[in-house]
Amino acid sequence: MNNFTYYTPTKVVFGRGSEGQTGALVRERGCKKVLLHYGGGSAVRSGLLDRVKDSLREAGLEWTELGGALPNPRLSLVREGVDLCRREGVDFLLAVGGGSVIDSAKAMAYGVAEEGDVWDLYCGKRQARAALPVGAVLTIAAAGSEMSDSSVITNEDGWIKRGYSSDLCRPVFAVMNPELTMTLPVYQTACGCTDILMHTMERYFHPEAGMALTDSLAEALMRTVMESARVLTKEPENYEARAEVMWAGSLSHNGLTGCGAGGDWMTHKLEHELGGLYDVAHGAGLAAVWGSWARYVYRFCPERFARFAVHVLGLPAGADAEETALRGIGAMEDFYRELGMPTSLRELGVAPTEAELALLARKCAAACRGGGGAVRRLEEADLAAIYRMAL
Amino acid sequence: MNNFTYYTPTKVVFGRGSEGQTGALVRERGCKKVLLHYGGGSAVRSGLLDRVKDSLREAGLEWTELGGALPNPRLSLVREGVDLCRREGVDFLLAVGGGSVIDSAKAMAYGVAEEGDVWDLYCGKRQARAALPVGAVLTIAAAGSEMSDSSVITNEDGWIKRGYSSDLCRPVFAVMNPELTMTLPVYQTACGCTDILMHTMERYFHPEAGMALTDSLAEALMRTVMESARVLTKEPENYEARAEVMWAGSLSHNGLTGCGAGGDWMTHKLEHELGGLYDVAHGAGLAAVWGSWARYVYRFCPERFARFAVHVLGLPAGADAEETALRGIGAMEDFYRELGMPTSLRELGVAPTEAELALLARKCAAACRGGGGAVRRLEEADLAAIYRMAL
Numbered sequence: 001m002n003n004f005t006y007y008t009p010t011k012v013v014f015g016r017g018s019e020g021q022t023g024a025l026v027r028e029r030g031c032k033k034v035l036l037h038y039g040g041g042s043a044v045r046s047g048l049l050d051r052v053k054d055s056l057r058e059a060g061l062e063w064t065e066l067g068g069a070l071p072n073p074r075l076s077l078v079r080e081g082v083d084l085c086r087r088e089g090v091d092f093l094l095a096v097g098g099g100s101v102i103d104s105a106k107a108m109a110y111g112v113a114e115e116g117d118v119w120d121l122y123c124g125k126r127q128a129r130a131a132l133p134v135g136a137v138l139t140i141a142a143a144g145s146e147m148s149d150s151s152v153i154t155n156e157d158g159w160i161k162r163g164y165s166s167d168l169c170r171p172v173f174a175v176m177n178p179e180l181t182m183t184l185p186v187y188q189t190a191c192g193c194t195d196i197l198m199h200t201m202e203r204y205f206h207p208e209a210g211m212a213l214t215d216s217l218a219e220a221l222m223r224t225v226m227e228s229a230r231v232l233t234k235e236p237e238n239y240e241a242r243a244e245v246m247w248a249g250s251l252s253h254n255g256l257t258g259c260g261a262g263g264d265w266m267t268h269k270l271e272h273e274l275g276g277l278y279d280v281a282h283g284a285g286l287a288a289v290w291g292s293w294a295r296y297v298y299r300f301c302p303e304r305f306a307r308f309a310v311h312v313l314g315l316p317a318g319a320d321a322e323e324t325a326l327r328g329i330g331a332m333e334d335f336y337r338e339l340g341m342p343t344s345l346r347e348l349g350v351a352p353t354e355a356e357l358a359l360l361a362r363k364c365a366a367a368c369r370g371g372g373g374a375v376r377r378l379e380e381a382d383l384a385a386i387y388r389m390a391l
Numbered sequence: 392m393n394n395f396t397y398y399t400p401t402k403v404v405f406g407r408g409s410e411g412q413t414g415a416l417v418r419e420r421g422c423k424k425v426l427l428h429y430g431g432g433s434a435v436r437s438g439l440l441d442r443v444k445d446s447l448r449e450a451g452l453e454w455t456e457l458g459g460a461l462p463n464p465r466l467s468l469v470r471e472g473v474d475l476c477r478r479e480g481v482d483f484l485l486a487v488g489g490g491s492v493i494d495s496a497k498a499m500a501y502g503v504a505e506e507g508d509v510w511d512l513y514c515g516k517r518q519a520r521a522a523l524p525v526g527a528v529l530t531i532a533a534a535g536s537e538m539s540d541s542s543v544i545t546n547e548d549g550w551i552k553r554g555y556s557s558d559l560c561r562p563v564f565a566v567m568n569p570e571l572t573m574t575l576p577v578y579q580t581a582c583g584c585t586d587i588l589m590h591t592m593e594r595y596f597h598p599e600a601g602m603a604l605t606d607s608l609a610e611a612l613m614r615t616v617m618e619s620a621r622v623l624t625k626e627p628e629n630y631e632a633r634a635e636v637m638w639a640g641s642l643s644h645n646g647l648t649g650c651g652a653g654g655d656w657m658t659h660k661l662e663h664e665l666g667g668l669y670d671v672a673h674g675a676g677l678a679a680v681w682g683s684w685a686r687y688v689y690r691f692c693p694e695r696f697a698r699f700a701v702h703v704l705g706l707p708a709g710a711d712a713e714e715t716a717l718r719g720i721g722a723m724e725d726f727y728r729e730l731g732m733p734t735s736l737r738e739l740g741v742a743p744t745e746a747e748l749a750l751l752a753r754k755c756a757a758a759c760r761g762g763g764g765a766v767r768r769l770e771e772a773d774l775a776a777i778y779r780m781a782l
Binding site for chain 2: 001002003004005006007008009011012013014015016017018209211212213216217219220221223224227228239240243244247248251256259260
């Protein structure tokens with residue numbers, strides 16, 4: 001069991017109508033001028049943005065707006081937002097949207113609070129020492145950014161996708177109304193559920209002895225997400241299932257399911273390069289490569305993969321851990337297929353050339369400073385092999 | 392499913408040697424003068440207090456000391472602490488001990504920050520609007536006060552035990568080294584495990600449809616605590632089991648296991664009166680009355696009691712929910728006996744007279760403003776019947 005720090009200061013206000021409390025939550029922080037940051041038009045069309053503005057108005061707050069955050073949020077918009085915040089004297093960043101919008105707002109929060117290029121943080125040149133407070137009104141259950149310390153930004157110059165983590169940018173509040181996620185298309189919902197599962201799976205797969213409590217909480221969470229994801233493929237407006245998935249999304253990435261344990265994170269690293277190069281949906285990219293990663297590494301901790309098969313997927317334990325592990329990997333891929341998720345790059349709609357395969361592996365290794373992973377340290381040749389297995 | 396707010400800002404620093412970070416954690420808050428509050432001599436004898444002082448010294452902090460906090464912490468010491476803090480210009484309350492010491496420090500934190508008698512909060516006369524920051528170095532896994540919003544104080548004038556809850560006094564940090572709990576006697580360890588289980592059981596038993604994720608997390612936590620409690624009866628110095636119980640103690644009372652669900656809390660109310668009148672160990676008092684409470688109310692939500700029997704105690708589900716529920720209650724009492732916990736007032740060492748029984752019920756009803764409970768609203772006559780069943 002490892003020592004750990006657990007820090008989740010985000011105030012979660014969860015349930016129907018909770019967006020009406022947004023203004024009061026900003027005011028609690030003593031802030032006055034908000035940047036209202038959002039993505040495409042759905043928050044406008046649904047009337048959500050107007051309800052949030054009403055709430056800010058009632059709380060006596062001023063705001064300025066910046067829309068246009070894209071999936072795999074772009075550095076150029078972050079820089080535009082930083083300039084806007086400085087010009088307008090913004091002291092609070094309010095993200096209305098999913099993980100991309102929140103990540104974009106987090107990057108702006110760093111950028112406004114300190115001199116220097118914000119990309120320096122993401123490419124590892126320096127550490128952040130300050131950030132404006134960030135709040136979130138969540139509309140997509142997936143990334144867990146509403147309680148996490150991390151954000152991921154794509155630099156269009158080279159299409160480099162990099163993450164940065166610091167407690168400074170954990171949102172001060174997260175408003176979560178499951179009703180706001182009901183209009184999300186089935187494919188996006190499935191992508192979200194995959195991302196949520198992967199945030200716990202990345203923490204769950206490690207070769208060391210972890211913590212029994214963390215393992216059992218993680219397994220409970222994964223089982224609940226899988227059940228609710230199945231419900232949502234048939235009943236996208238099921239409030240209960242939407243709520244389970246939304247809350248699981250936050251708990252899956254706020255640190256809870258990794259306390260005292262390790263963490264692998266190579267599936268995310270593999271996907272980040274796909275997302276940077278092809279702009280695929282993050283959850284779908286994860287599903288497309290996970291099985292290949294798992295088959296490449298399971299031999300290095302077969303007992304844990306076997307435990308996953310039994311405690312999460314409900315398979316009978318076999319006499320041989322490796323055999324149980326392999327059945328578990330297959331069953332997880334079946335589950336992804338059931339949700340309509342890809343389990344290969346071809347199904348993801350991506351057909352890398354030989355040169356692109358090599359580029360993906362090289363960029364991924366570079367992003368891990370040569371290699372990474374807890375189940376098994378993976379270097380450029382391993383990463384190339386996994387991308388190839390995933391074709 | 393109910394709407395909910397989840398707010399756990401406490402920074403948890405968990406593991407071996409973590410007490411060495413105490414001073415740095417206080418300094419992070421920008422505070423300068425600490426009240427070092429503790430209980431009896433064990434923190435002194437073990438050398439813990441000296442290590443904490445070293446850490447404060449290294450961080451350049453000043454401190455003043457106040458020991459003597461008792462189980463069922465007393466209002467008179469709280470008042471003494473408030474006077475001391477004002478006299479010495481204390482701006483941070485550091486509790487080194489278990490729940491009683493932390494609760495005592497929380498009450499002082501309210502008392503120092505505002506004019507007026509701090510007991511007014513506990514007897515419901517007013518709400519707190521400010522509190523000094525509180526930090527904890529935990530030495531007993533039980534009360535969950537290190538992450539909770541609540542504290543319980545006993546007023547010696549009438550031996551009235553009352554709780555008060557507010558986010559203002561959630562500790563800003565909790566230092567948790569499982570090694571610090573290893574010398575706790577077997578009986579106190581069992582009391583702690585009982586208290587931890589009860590914090591989740593109070594939230595788990597409710598008649599409404601709750602949240603599947605919350606239920607499954609709660610069940611995972613209860614199973615882990617029961618397993619670890621059994622290990623600790625035989626191996627009190629098992630680090631892994633001490634760590635599981637310690638972390639479960641925090642998660643059991645920080646709100647996580649109640650999200651979207653209800654909560655009953657009548658076992659705690661019943662015990663509070665026992666604790667106020669007889670000064671019994673809190674965990675033992677809970678074990679002594681829980682079975683009687685459960686047998687009195689299970690008919691009003693037999694399905695939930697049956698679910699508890701199956702998912703927590705591992706019993707086979709019977710055709711009849713009431714029958715499964717009763718088997719579960721019996722199995723839980725067997726578990727308490729296995730830990731050496733009482734399952735009646737007699738076993739608790741308490742033999743109330745008729746007049747005392749009436750007094751307990753009257754005080755308990757008064758503490759709930761006439762009645763309380765979610766599984767079944769209980770009034771004075773019900774409470775008297777439960778105390779009598781528990782004899």
